[in-house]
Amino acid sequence: MRITILTVPECPNVPVVRERITQALDGRAAVIDLVEVSEEGEAARWGMTGSPTVLLDGIDPFRILDAPPSVSCRLYRDTDGRTDGAPSVQALREASMPQAAEGQDCCEATDLLDPTGRAGRGRRAPAERGLRLVQQAVLRHFATTGRVPEAALLEAVAAQAGRSAGEVLAELDHEDFLTLDASGRIKAAYPFSAAETRHQVRLANGVSVSSMCAIDALGISAMLGQDLTVSSTDPVDAQPVTVSFTGGAATWEPAEAVVFVGRREGEGPAAAVCCDALNFFASQGSAEQWQSTHPEVRGEIVSQARATRIGQQTFGPLLQNG
Template sequence: MELVVLSVPDCPHVTALDDVLAAVLADRRDVRVVHRQVTDQAQAEREGMRGSPTLLVNGIDPFAEPGSRPSLSCRLFRDEDGRVLPTPSGAAVTAALDTVRGPEPVWAKLPPRLRETLGVDGRRRAPEDGGQRAVQQAVLRGIAATGRLPEAALLDRVAAGFSTTAAPVLATLHRRDLLRLDAGGHITAAYPFSVLPTRHRVTPAGGVTVFAMCAVDALGIPAMLDTDAEIHSTTPDGAEVSITVSAGHPEADPAAAVVFTGASSDTGPAAEVCCGQVNFFTSRAAAARWAAEHPGVPGSILSLAEAYQLGREIFGALLHT
């Protein structure tokens, strides 16, 4: 189950909501909490934020008042006794967890081996320890902004805030398979980005073209950056697929395009085990044909909507604090 806390920047009630969630979820390891900041009305409408803070349970707002509209305004709630509070009560949140049944996450539909290799369940987000998340985010933001790796001096300045240097932090991120280093310690990939050319090219709205590690990563880039994007990819059988992501909705040319998500039977980092096996195809038949020709790469065929949602599940919160 996923809980999403939507709020405007510096919302004074988010801390109180976090305290409520910490108490309710103390014994619930099956629940993941994601925070997303909402900065304008268009995003509020897209995300479904009916005032700050809004709590979504598997994408559903169980506390929405009838007739309420998306808004950036301050939100208030009533508890079981009718008192006005800045957050839902613990009892209300507990009831919501017990009653809301949203759609099953896409990652839950994947085979366990593939699920582990793809790094879902939040594995693509570095922990805060030792500046890992700060350095990871600095790398991702640098690539997103310029299409190139950030300067080593910038990463050292970020790491210095945690009394270390970039090199050991990058090495730890490499061991955790959150990015990849070559033998010389240079970054070759920072999921979802590839520093080296791949078959997947992504151009965020108003941004520079970047390469993605795989098809799901390509779809995860606009979700991570919270922006529209154009994606152009060459399928393993040589066809071209174009994807337009607008307001969180992907559309493909050809319209029947799907994504095959597969992984070899080997163990190792995602870059070696599955990134080359997660690709767009022009149709489900084309993907099935390729899968039949590669029996050593078990996997699943996802619709474009499912693949986009999977990209969002893996990468959507990557740049959030």
């Protein structure tokens, strides 16, 4: 988790909020950044609505709807109605330990799906600092052309937030909304991959794109709101597996196909720790065979319905406004 404290210079409440954050974390690991903001234009770019503003992985969990950018002092209201210059320890603890919504299958195996859904934080970038604008522009370009956009094409989009495309892309990469190569070019923007993968998606507009993994592929129809066909292969024997989405309904071939959902040990972006471990298999037996020969991958075999729900819940909201 990355915690960013946005503050005006010499804000008296910064020591208070830092101490409360430490108490709320209770030993859990987190990167804490302190960013000084002096002008309202800069406050608008960061999503700061007063000092101090606390961002958890780029999101202000205490934001008041329609609150304007501000470099004035910020007040927080406790559950008992009292105001304070910093969020309470309890409020910070609850905000930094989100609970899965009841009935969401994508959270039933949270430890396995942490990279896929950014530890329950979702794959839709925050609206602040132009992150969502650029993320959505990248995804729409992929869906329209099948190719990754050049950074120059994103400059006008990033400029709406007063930033350069390079700055926004670097932050999106850092927070694992997409991945960049050493030269700053986009390698992947979940669910799409710039490099060819075993998971090919044929869109209704005739465009073909590669998907990062089976779960990503299953979420694209809901994200774009269009019919499509996913074509993949079983990693064991290369048997074809196809999933056709028509009017939101999925048809699988072969009918007994399943999906393995897993991840490798260690931390890192989804592209590194789990994308190659989320695959289609032509049968339960084939998936079990692959699982037995890959002890380094923790995971489970899931049904067609559950795999589809995970994909839809993870990627369906990415192009939504608001």
